[in-house]
Amino acid sequence: MTVSRLHTDAAKVVLKKEKETKKRSFRDSEHFQPLMIGFLCFGFSTFFAVYILYYMKVFLDVYHITTGWIQVVQALFLVWNAINDPMMGYLQDIGCCGMTWIMDRRKVLLFCAPAMCISYMIFWFPWSTTNAMITGLHLLVGLFLFDTLVTLVGSAYCGILVEACETHSRRVRCLVYAELFGILGGLVIFPLNLYSNEAQNFGRFQLGAAVIALLGAASMSGGAYFLETKKEHELHEEIEMAEEPDAELSKKQDNSFRKALRVSWQIVREPRFIFMVIAQFLRHMRTVATGAFQMILINALVSRPGFMEEGSQALSAFYAFGGSLGSILFMCLWKPLALLGTHRMMLILLGVALTNVIIAFILGRSDPLAVIIYIGIESISASAGGYSFGMLLAGEVIDTDTKRHNRESPLSTLIFTLKALFTNPAEQLSPLIFIALLDRGGFSEHRKNCIREAPKLTANLGNTTLPEISTTAAAMLDLEQPVCTTLFEAMHSSMLYFTLFCTIGEIIIISTDYWYKKGILKEDDAKASPEKPTNEEELIAKNREV
Structure with a gap:
């Protein structure tokens, strides 16, 4: 009996250990961390889907608000970005005023997500609708607060994502999780647009935006709560930033700051970092212009001629799935991306975008169906892995910098912050340039009469069938006032020329980076080859000794 009891007790202990192992298995698996990152990406997507659109x-x-005040605010915001981005990065790397929590990426994500939710809500509650100066101040404060928190949270998020996946294949897998949850986050546009009738019922829009803010904040805070605590490589990064690794970091902040400046200068001189920054800058220009002015362009060039009316289910679905289809496309390209590599896949997508622009130039703006097809393809191609491809390029830059300068640990937070310093101005320059292009056709003067208060042409189409709408609308557009015709032509040409310039520039930069990368790999192979004779000589010497 005693032996049987011992066996029974031993079996119970084994079963208990197996249960404990099973309980811990999912959290310790390689899928847990990407899943939590996916929740963070879901929260980001809900905020940005509403904000950018x-x-x-x-x-x-x-x-x-007047277009003049928009340009003033964007110019001031451009200056703030030059201060905000490196400041947030250095705070996370070297700390400030005894705030140790800001150096912990998990805590930054956990605590700052609700604050970002509050700053996001500032946009949707007006300070004034009659005083342009107060409205401009409203936009300025909202952009300043929201962008500051986005930079702080985003740099922590990007650092965790890259360092959790050290290889290219693991980064692609982790980014697929992020893209999947990003798709779900972007779908909030569909119910919001229907419920608020494309923000024409502004009270409903405010309620929907508040619900989305709470959902996004809960998702980000929950994902950050279950993320793993600070890892050893993050401590090495802080030590790497210190002038004397064995000394206490808090007593060496001055030396750390000088070291940070020196290391930053090493990074910004790296050719691959420069190529990445220029490519991401041009991609941001496209993405911001496509998102921020998408509703305005569609209302003027598509909805008013009678195709996909404002607030309709078809148009709401277009807004919701336009950006999400880009993420779906990136997920479908997972295996080709792993086989072809980041640069080749980006060049293929850029070739599609360039072809789309050329076709749109040929077809013109008279056919609303052709315009909506162009905007849809551009929206998909601009958002297809736009964030994920940037992460993959940044990961390669981080690997190159770590290897070239023999760093103990990758300085991912600093590199992401420096990247944001040079690429974020695209978010301000894109509206400035696009509005300047629109004003060639009198956008500021004639927008109210030609778009907002002008009667839709749908009422004059009678019982025209859907295939005939484009032809009928094109004939009616010729009868419009000359100022409206000039405005619509300027809007269509501005949309195409802006995309054309950014796409060609990105193709040139990505191609240059690709060939430069191949040159670095050849240099590494050349450096590694002399080691072989040395190893053979050592083997011969050992054999002689034997």
């Missing part, structure tokens, strides 16, 4: 339309059509 609606903020320009709301401030122009609901708050009645």
